Amino acid sequence: xxxxxxxxxxxxxxxxxxxxxxxxxxxxxxxxxxxxxxxxxxxxxxxxxxxxxxxxxxxxxxxxxxxxxxxxxxxxxxxxxxxxxxxxxxxxxxxxxxxxxxxxxxxxxxxxxxxxxxxxxxxxxxxxxxxxxxxxxxxxxxxxxxxxxxxxxxxxxxxxxxxxxxxxxxxx
Amino acid sequence: xxxxxxxxxxxxxxxxxxxxxxxxxxxxxxxxxxxxxxxxxxxxxxxxxxxxxxxxxxxxxxxxxxxxxxxxxxxxxxxxxxxxxxxxxxxxxxxxxxxxxxxxxxxxxxxxxxxxxxxxxx
Amino acid sequence: xxxxxxxxxxxxxxxxxxxxxxxxxxxxxxxxxxxxxxxxxxxxxxxxxxxxxxxxxxxxxxxxxxxxxxxxxxxxxxxxxxxxxxxxxxxxxxxxxxxxxxxxxxxxxxxxxxxxxxxxxxxxxxxxxxxxxxxxxxxxxxxxxxxxxxxxxxxxxxxxxxxxxxxxxxxxxxxxxxxxxxxxxxxxxxxxxxxxxxxxxxxxxxxxxxxxxxxxxxxxxxxxxxxxxxxxxxxxxxxxxxxxxxxxxx
Numbered sequence: 001x002x003x004x005x006x007x008x009x010x011x012x013x014x015x016x017x018x019x020x021x022x023x024x025x026x027x028x029x030x031x032x033x034x035x036x037x038x039x040x041x042x043x044x045x046x047x048x049x050x051x052x053x054x055x056x057x058x059x060x061x062x063x064x065x066x067x068x069x070x071x072x073x074x075x076x077x078x079x080x081x082x083x084x085x086x087x088x089x090x091x092x093x094x095x096x097x098x099x100x101x102x103x104x105x106x107x108x109x110x111x112x113x114x115x116x117x118x119x120x121x122x123x124x125x126x127x128x129x130x131x132x133x134x135x136x137x138x139x140x141x142x143x144x145x146x147x148x149x150x151x152x153x154x155x156x157x158x159x160x161x162x163x164x165x166x167x168x169x170x171x172x
Numbered sequence: 173x174x175x176x177x178x179x180x181x182x183x184x185x186x187x188x189x190x191x192x193x194x195x196x197x198x199x200x201x202x203x204x205x206x207x208x209x210x211x212x213x214x215x216x217x218x219x220x221x222x223x224x225x226x227x228x229x230x231x232x233x234x235x236x237x238x239x240x241x242x243x244x245x246x247x248x249x250x251x252x253x254x255x256x257x258x259x260x261x262x263x264x265x266x267x268x269x270x271x272x273x274x275x276x277x278x279x280x281x282x283x284x285x286x287x288x289x290x291x292x293x294x
Numbered sequence: 295x296x297x298x299x300x301x302x303x304x305x306x307x308x309x310x311x312x313x314x315x316x317x318x319x320x321x322x323x324x325x326x327x328x329x330x331x332x333x334x335x336x337x338x339x340x341x342x343x344x345x346x347x348x349x350x351x352x353x354x355x356x357x358x359x360x361x362x363x364x365x366x367x368x369x370x371x372x373x374x375x376x377x378x379x380x381x382x383x384x385x386x387x388x389x390x391x392x393x394x395x396x397x398x399x400x401x402x403x404x405x406x407x408x409x410x411x412x413x414x415x416x417x418x419x420x421x422x423x424x425x426x427x428x429x430x431x432x433x434x435x436x437x438x439x440x441x442x443x444x445x446x447x448x449x450x451x452x453x454x455x456x457x458x459x460x461x462x463x464x465x466x467x468x469x470x471x472x473x474x475x476x477x478x479x480x481x482x483x484x485x486x487x488x489x490x491x492x493x494x495x496x497x498x499x500x501x502x503x504x505x506x507x508x509x510x511x512x513x514x515x516x517x518x519x520x521x522x523x524x525x526x527x528x529x530x531x532x533x534x535x536x537x538x539x540x541x542x543x544x
Contacts, residue, residue, distance in 0.1 A: 036193035039286040040217070068284060077195050085283075089276075108313070108353035112326070116348030120320075141355070164276065164283045170269065171195050171291035 037078045037134075037169035042141060043067035047148070052155035055148040065143045067107060068167055072134045075114075078169050084128045085146050085163035092159030096151030102165075103145045104130040110138035133172075142167075189217035190224075192272050192288040199264055199292060208264045212290060214272045215252040221286075222246055223275040226255050229289075231268045238263070244275065267292055295330075295368045303405075304393030306362035310339065311355070311387040318350035318379030325376040328356075328386070331369030338368060350379060362391070 045066025047055040057063040072078050084102020088094075106122075109115035114136030123131040134140065144165050150156050192214050202209035214224055223246050228238040239258040247253045259267055271289040299305060310330070318324045323346035330338040339358055373384055399407035400415075 036191055036195060037288050038189050038191040039284075039288065040189035041284050045283060066283060074195055106352055108355045110354065110356055112316075112343035112345055112348065112354050116345060116352060119352060120349050139355070141353075162283065164285045166285040166287065168271075168287040168289065169192075170289040 036073050037080075037171075038071040039080075039167050039169055040069040040071070041066070042069045045144065045146075047146075047161065049156070051153075053150040053153045055156065055161065057144070057146050065145055066165065068142045068144065068165070069139055070134065070142065070167070070169060071139045072169075073137055075137050076133075076135050076172065078134045078171055079131055080134060080140075080142075081125070081129060081131045081168040081170065082142060082144065083166040083168075084130075084144060085148075085165060086128050088148070088161050088163050090160065090162045092157045092161075094150070094157070096154055098151065099149045100128075100163075101147045102128055104142050104165075105145075106132070106140060107143040108141040110140070111136050114138075115140060188219055188221075188284075189215075190221070190272075190274055190286040190288060191215040191217065192290060195290055196293040197270060197290050199259065199267075202258060204258075206261050208259045208261055210257050210259075210270070210292070211254055212257065212270055212272070213252055213254050214247060214288075216247040217250060218274065218286070219249045221274040221276065222248070224253075224272050225275055226257065227271050227273070228257065228259065228267050229269045229271060230266045233269065236263050236267045238267070264292075295365075295370060298371070299365050299368060299388060299390065300392075302365075302392030302394075303396045305365040305390050306392070307365070307368060307388050307390045308360050308362045309389035310358045310360070311389070312341075312358075312373075312385060313353055313355040314373070314381040314384040315353040316343075316345050316350045316379055316381050318345060318377075320347065320349045322378035323347070324350075324379035326381060327374045327376070328371075329374070330371040333367050333369045338363060345379065346377065353383070365390075 043066055044064065045057050046064045047057060048062025048064075049055055050061040054061075055063075057065045059065070068082070070080050082104040084100070084104065086100045086102070088098070106115075106119040109118065115138065118132050118134075118140060121133065123133075125131055132140070132142075146163065146165075148161075148163075192212060194212070197210040197212055199208040199210050201207075212226070214226075216224065223244055225244045226240055227243075228236040230236055237260070240255050242255070245253055245255070255272075257270060269289040269291055271287055273287040274285055276285055299307070312328050314326070316324060316326065324344075325346065326343045327340065328343075329340040332338045339360070341356060341358065343354060343356075371386060373381065373386070375381060395402050396405035399405045399411040402408070
C-alpha cells in the first residue's frame with residue numbers, strides 16, 4: 001500500500017512538472033584556439049663583391065638583402081630569434097680567417113599600432129643574434145644583412161659561397 | 173679586378189614557409205603506464221627542404237629524451253606530418269619546448285634554416 | 295575610380311592591398327587613413343593606421359579582403375594623413391575579376407547587344423526569284439485527253455527511234471571493237487615478226503676449248519698391305535651390325 005502511494009506520488013510530480021514549467025538546458029559551446037607561427041622566405045639574398053676580399057649583401061655593394069616573413073596567429077605567444085651567418089656553410093678552401101658581421105631589422109609590418117615598435121624593442125643578444133617579441137597577430141617582414149671579409153684583405157678564391165640565416169620562432 | 177667567376181650566393185627562396193602547430197601542445201596520458209603523449213603538426217611549404225627534425229628541450233634548450241616514430245622525417249612540399257611524441261613522466265616536468273627544425277641537405281637550398289618551437293602547456 | 299578600375303563587364307573587386315612608409319618623429323601624433331567611398335553612401339572600407347607615439351621609417355603592408363563587390367559601388371579612393379608626419383612610397387593595388395565571356399556581344403547569346411550584332415553581320419539580301427506554281431506557264435496549258443494520248447505516241451515513237459539508233463550504234467561499236475581487236479592482233483603479229491628472236495636461239499659464245507692442265511701419268515698404284523687389316527676390321531664390324539638386326543632378341 002505504501003509502495004503504491006509512493007508510486008502515484010512520483011507520477012503526479014512528474015506530470016505537474018511537465019505541464020507547468022519550462023526546462024532550461026545549458027548547451028556549452030567550446031573551442032580550442034591553437035596558434036601557429038609560420039616562417040617564410042620572401043626574397044632571395046645574394047652577396048655582392050665590392051672588393052676582392054669582401055662579400056656583402058648591401059644593395060650599394062651589388063648584393064641583395066634576404067627578407068624573411070614571420071606570421072603569427074596568436075598575440076603575445078611567440079618571440080622570433082634571428083642568427084646572422086658567422087661562417088660559410090660551404091665555400092672553397094680558405095686559407096685565411098673570414099670575419100663576419102650581420103644584422104637583422106624590421107622591414108615592414110601589417111599592423112601600425114601594435115607592431116611599429118618591434119625594431120625599437122628588439123633585444124640584441126649578441127653580435128649575430130637579434131630577438132623580437134611578437135606581441136601582435138599578423139605578419140612582420142625582417143631584412144638581414146651580412147658582410148664577410150677575408151683575412152689580411154686577401155682576395156676570396158673563386159668558387160661557390162653559401163651561408164645561412166637561422167630563424168627561430170619560440171613559443172612564450 | 174673583381175672575380176665574378178665566384179658565384180656569390182646567400183640564397184633565399186620566394187614564399188617558402190615552414191609552419192608548426194599548436195603553440196601550446198598538451199601532454200596527455202598514453203595507453204602505456206608512466207608515459208605521456210602529445211601531437212604536433214608540421215607543414216612544409218618549403219620547396220627546398222625535404223626533411224625536418226623534431227626535438228624536445230628543457231627551458232634552457234637542452235635536449236630531453238623522448239620517443240617518436242620518426243625524429244627525422246621527410247615531409248614533401250605542400251604536405252604536413254603529425255608527430256606523436258612520447259615522454260617518460262620523469263622527464264615531462266622538465267620538458268618545455270617541442271621544436272621542429274628544417275634540415276638543409278642540398279647545397280643549392282635557400283639560405284634560411286628555420287626552427288619553430290612550441291611550448292608544452294603545464 | 296573610372297580611371298583606376300577598367301571597364302570590363304561584370305568587374306568585381308575582392309581585395310585591396312596597400313603599403314606606405316611613414317616618416318615621423320616618435321613623439322609626434324600621426325594618423326594615416328586609407329579609404330574608398332561607397333557610391334551608395336559611406337565607405338567601402340576605411341583603414342586607420344595610428345602611428346602616434348610610434349617610430350616612423352617602417353613600412354606597413356596590409357591586405358583587405360572583400361566578397362566580390364561590383365565595380366559600380368567603388369567610388370574614389372584616398373590616403374589622408376592627420377598630424378605631424380609624411381608618407382612615402384604609397385602603393386594601393388586592387389584585386390578584381392571580370393566576366394570575359396562577353397568581351398564582344400557576339401561571344402554569347404546572353405550578352406547584351408547580341409541580336410543587334412548578329413543583324414549587322416547579315417549582308418543585304420539579294421532579290422530572290424520566288425517560284426509560284428500558279429504562274430507556271432507550263433501549267434497554264436490545258437490539254438485534252440486525246441491530245442495527251444497523241445502526244446504520248448509521238449514521244450513513244452521518238453523513243454523507239456532513239457533505241458534503234460542506239461542499237462545500231464552499239465553493233466557498230468562492237469564491230470569496231472572487233473575490227474579493232476583484229477587489227478590489234480595483226481599489229482602484234484607484225485611486231486613479233488619484227489623482233490629478231492632467232493638471235494637468242496642461235497647465239498654462239500666464243501669460248502674455245504679448255505684443255506686439261508693436269509694430266510696424271512699412268513702408273514701403278516700399289517695396294518696398301520696395312521690397310522687390309524683395317525678393311526677386314528671394318529668389314530667384320532659391318533657384318534656384325536647387319537647380323538645384329540636379325541639376331542635381335544636372341
